[in-house]
Amino acid sequence: xxxxxHVVYAVPTHLREREPFAFGRTVGEVAKLVAIGFVAAQVLGxxxxxxxxxxxxxxxxxxxxxxxxxxxxxxxxxxxxxGLAFRYGxxxxxxxxxxxxxxxxxSLEAGxxxxxxxxxxxxxxxxxxxxxxxxxVEKPVART
Numbered sequence: 001x002x003x004x005x006h007v008v009y010a011v012p013t014h015l016r017e018r019e020p021f022a023f024g025r026t027v028g029e030v031a032k033l034v035a036i037g038f039v040a041a042q043v044l045g046x047x048x049x050x051x052x053x054x055x056x057x058x059x060x061x062x063x064x065x066x067x068x069x070x071x072x073x074x075x076x077x078x079x080x081x082x083g084l085a086f087r088y089g090x091x092x093x094x095x096x097x098x099x100x101x102x103x104x105x106x107s108l109e110a111g112x113x114x115x116x117x118x119x120x121x122x123x124x125x126x127x128x129x130x131x132x133x134x135x136x137v138e139k140p141v142a143r144t
Contacts, residue, residue: 028077029069036065 021027043049044058068078 025070032069033066036062036069039065 018026022030025033040058040061043061044054046054049057071078073081
């Protein structure tokens with residue numbers, strides 16, 4: 001028997017899962033709730049606004065902020081969905097292929113002929129086979 005000990009390495013399998021911090025919520029969610037609470041307290045503490053405006057504004061900040069921090073759609077937070085919506089709005093709906101500068105430099109007639117600028121002209125291509133010594137087959141000579 002061998003006295004070698006086997007080393008067992010633990011592979012983290014929890015990287016895609018939410019790790020609860022407090023009350024079943026993650027650190028990010030708790031931090032958002034605390035920040036929203038501070039903003040609502042600042043709105044409530046404004047002496048410039050009348051009381052009839054301060055309370056509904058503070059409640060609106062709390063409700064909207066709590067929804068923003070706690071609501072998840074298909075296991076993703078709302079800020080990811082907003083980012084996806086902006087990315088979707090910024091991408092073009094149609095994609096058109098156009099020849100780049102390197103492709104245009106290959107053909108001398110590319111600037112003059114706009115209809116054929118993205119296609120190679122195959123009548124200009126010369127294919128030459130360089131027969132190697134192993135691929136040359138000698139014809140048998142018939143002796144009479």
